[in-house]
Amino acid sequence: MRKALQHFWIWLVLAFLYLPILILAFYSFTDSTMIGSVRNFSLDNYVTLFTEEALIDMMKGTLLLAAAVAVISTLLGTMGAIGAFYSRKGVRGFLEFTNEIPIVNADVVTGFSVCILFIVVFHIDKSTFLLLLIGQTALCTPFVYLSVMPRLKQMDPALYEAGLDLGCTPMKALFKITIPQIMPGIVSGFMTAVTLSLDDYFITTYTKPATFDTISTYVVNATRGAQTNIKTALWALSAIIFVIVIAVVVISNIGGKSDEER
Amino acid sequence: MKIKIFDRKMLALPYALFMVLFVVFPLLVILYYGFTDGSGHVSFDNLVNFFQSSKTVGTLLYSLFIAVIVTAVCLLIAYPVAYILAKGEYARKHAFLLVFVLPMWINFTLRITAMKEILNVLEGNLAYYPFFNTILCMVYDFLPFMIMPLFNSLTKLDNSLMEAGADLGANKWQTVFKVVIPLTIPGIVSGITMVFLPAMTNYVVLDMVYNSTYIMGSLIGSYFSSYDWNNGSLISAILLMFIGLFTIITDRLMSTDETGRR
Secondary structure: OHHHHHHHHHHHHHHHHHHHHHHHHHHOOEOOOOOOOOOOEOOHHHHHHHHOHHHHHHHHHHHHHHHHHHHHHHHHHHHHHHHHHOOOHHHHHHHHHHHHHHHHOOHHHHHHHHHHHHHHHHOOOOOOOHHHHHHHHHHHHHHHHHHHHHHHHHOOHHHHHHHHHOOOOHHHHHHHHHHHHHHHHHHHHHHHHHHHHHHOOHHHHHHOOOOOOOHHHHHHHHHOOOOHHHHHHHHHHHHHHHHHHHHHHHHHHHHHHHHHHO | OOOOOOOHHHHHHHHHHHHHHHHHHHHHHHHHHHOEOOOOOEOOHHHHHHHHOHHHHHHHHHHHHHHHHHHHHHHHHHHHHHHHHHOOOOOOOOHHHHHHHHHHHOOHHHHHHHHHHHHHHHHOOHHHOHHHHHHHHHHHHHHHHHHHHHHHHHHHOOHHHHHHHHHOOOOHHHHHHHHHHHHOHHHHHHHHHHHHHHHHHOHHHHHHOOOOOOOHHHHHHHHHHOOOHHHHHHHHHHHHHHHHHHHHHHHHHHHHHHHHHO
């Protein structure tokens, strides 16, 4: 009986988490404009999604932004983690403290603070993408730092020393020995940065140029009364993202397993 | 011969500069604007006004009320899930945790849209139950963030401690309440921090389900759109105090946990 209860609870919560997305994904393949009304099979939503200019721009913009933010924060965060790891205790303590701030802070506050810094203090306008880029990078970099740091702690310091003894310059030893060893941390930090950027709403609203939209800001605006064909095209987008996320999780998990077996 | 020898510590420099300039400094700017008046004089008028106006105090109380309910519901759903995944029937099925965490990586505005469409059909009109829908959508959004820290804390828990409890005559419920829950308090606290603050500030969820009552985040949003930097900063500063308080409590509990185990 206890066993049955456990299975019941797990599947109940799974249903809660997944049924809405699955139902929406199912209806994205029909021509109905509301859930519950049975209509015919149709790919119109997918056609709209990839032909409507506003939607294409929004998707392109979101992806480009996520890529740029992830690259910059991966560089910054990785360098920060390596540097902090070999710094004095006091310096490292300070860096770890500042690293915690964007992680525990509310996104609304992070976004608002970057916005006020640029607009009121620096007098730099939002129409440059600088604010948006820096705002999201400030959110993502600490997560990269956090995923690289444990790898540095696990590393055998003797390997780096051996590299130096065998004639590597410190720079070469860094690229040939340290970086390959912490690579899994760098990759997972990069992935975290991508997902954080894709999921972000608040920092984006407070720092984006007026005419630019990411998925999040677009969807929120669309819920304030958009055309029906746009609304249902977003169902198609949900379905596509759902499939992509599953694919990435499955692939990275297979990769992760073989990595541990080595 | 090179005069300047490459030092790994130096790698932290760009990271440190970035974090100080775009994370620490903006918060100082917020504190400055929160506690000065329009002409730059130190003033606590904004703070006093905040606590004297029934409207803003009401907003604070409403956000706390929502946050307490959402956090409690998440905890009640997530703890059994995490327990079953870590110690129960699903303990050997590691992939199951991923299934519960996966929704985290799907854009939250799209997930809430999905939930909205379902609720629309079930309730007829979303506007009938704004409060219930807010709670439901927030729980739906934040649940994975509660499950993860609880799971991490529960997997670390040594099975022999639970067996010892049973050997000493505790029944299953007593073991849960006297052994498992007290030893996983760090996980519970970090789960609460993951959910409580977003529940106080994520006003997009309220917007999407047509709940027109303000929470703390909505205040920042409305001051932002009216360019009221001083009041916006004050709200951010009040939220920062909450965050600081949370961080201190979490650190206390984590450190007592470590000393307690030794």
